[in-house]
Amino acid sequence: xxxxxALTDEAESLSRVPLFKRLTPAELEKLAExxxxxxxxxxxxxxxxxxxxxxxxxxxxGSVRIWVMDEDVKPVTLTELKPGEFFGELAVLDRGERxxxxxxNRGYASAPVEQR
Numbered sequence: 001x002x003x004x005x006a007l008t009d010e011a012e013s014l015s016r017v018p019l020f021k022r023l024t025p026a027e028l029e030k031l032a033e034x035x036x037x038x039x040x041x042x043x044x045x046x047x048x049x050x051x052x053x054x055x056x057x058x059x060x061x062g063s064v065r066i067w068v069m070d071e072d073v074k075p076v077t078l079t080e081l082k083p084g085e086f087f088g089e090l091a092v093l094d095r096g097e098r099x100x101x102x103x104x105n106r107g108y109a110s111a112p113v114e115q116r
Contacts, residue, residue: 016084017058056088
């Protein structure tokens with residue numbers, strides 16, 4: 001019988017993210033060591049459209065509203081992300097600019113995975 005492997009809180013949080021579901025406990029622990037946690041307050045801008053993409057963010061608690069300005073310069077909500085969901089991956093992969101704006105709607109913490 002395989003030995004139980006108790007994950008740290010950070011690794012446990014990452015294990016709930018679909019992107020990381022296939023990682024082994026040891027891989028989750030290694031990833032947890034590499035990420036930095038950042039806390040954002042409700043309404044705080046996480047990044048703006050056209051910012052350089054340098055991190056992937058995972059919503060740990062609360063929610064994140066993703067929006068863009070329409071042609072009438074009015075904000076249009078594209079989606080609202082919940083715990084376990086992630087964002088910022090495209091800009092990290094292609095090293096491009098952010099394509100929209102992200103704001104915290106309620107208090108939450110996210111773990112940015114920085115581009116290496």
